[in-house]
Amino acid sequence: AQRVTQPEKLLSVFKGAPVELKCNYSYSGSPELFWYVQYSRQRLQLLLRHISRESIKGFTADLNKGETSFHLKKPFAQEEDSAMYYCxxxxxxxxxxxxxxxGTTLQVKP
Amino acid sequence: EAGVAQSPRYKIIEKRQSVAFWCNPISGHATLYWYQQILGQGPKLLIQFQNNGVVDDSQLPKDRFSAERLKGVDSTLKIQPAKLEDSAVYLCASSFGPNTEAFFGQGTRLTVV
Incomplete structure (x- = not known):
């Protein structure tokens, strides 16, 4: 069965600290993976997709087929990154x- | 650019009552999705339309849920009769085609008491 697992419900970091939001998947074949973000009181929106291999708002995500993971990373968290993230x-x-x-709630503390 | 519009934003009903949600997709978007998001979970697809035809309704509880997309534009999702476990946010999304970026509406938060 195809499944996406985000093991952390909440990730809390201080401003300037590195961030890694974990995502593991179960899929047979070549998956197409995304990260979506929902800021407070806003609609769900696409953050990035692995095919484009681009960095959005400083976030990157690499598809690791061996580990079936697609973790989202940012070297220096900003307070405005606080949001709900869905893989x-x-x-x-x-x-x-x-x-x-x-989903994982990212809380960036000042 | 106008986004996906949904109404109402909030709805509270008693169990066994009926309710309907409306979605107006972005102009020109042929694909329309309805997702159900229960508190603490990620969105789950209920039904997908391509123009006015159903592509996937495998997870739609058809004994109580129905959806239509007449004329291939606006869509309505109905629940009749509602159960307590239907309390959730109902998200509508649209895209140009099945494998292009999907844009989401603000959602309708349904509470069944």
Missing amino acids: ALVHSGNTGKLIFGQ
Whole structure:
């Protein structure tokens, strides 16, 4: 079964500290993975997708097929990074259906 | 750019009552999704439309949930009768096509008491 696991419900760091939000997946074949973010009182929005291999707001994520992971990283956390982060993969049916993890709340303290 | 519009934003109903949610996707987006997000969980797809046809409704509880997308634009999601476990945020999303970026609405928070 295709599944996304985010083991941490809450990650709390101080401003300027490195951040790593963990994501593991279960998928047969070549997955397409995403990170979505939801800031307070805003709608869910795409942060980055592994295919584009770009850095958004200082965040990067590398797909590790051996470890079936897609961890989100940022070297220096900012207070405005505080939000809910969801890891997701596209269902193998290629319909665009997203399978989400449970989400991790990132809290960046001043 | 206008985003995905949903209404109402909040709804409180008693169990066994019926409720309907409305979604207006971004203009030109052929694909429309309804997700259910229960507190503490990630969104789960209920139904996906491509224009006015259903692509995937495998996780839609069809004994009580129904959805339509007449004319391939706006969509409504209905629950009849509601159960306590239907309390959740219902998210609508749209995209140009099945494998392009999906844009989400603000969601409708349903509380069933």
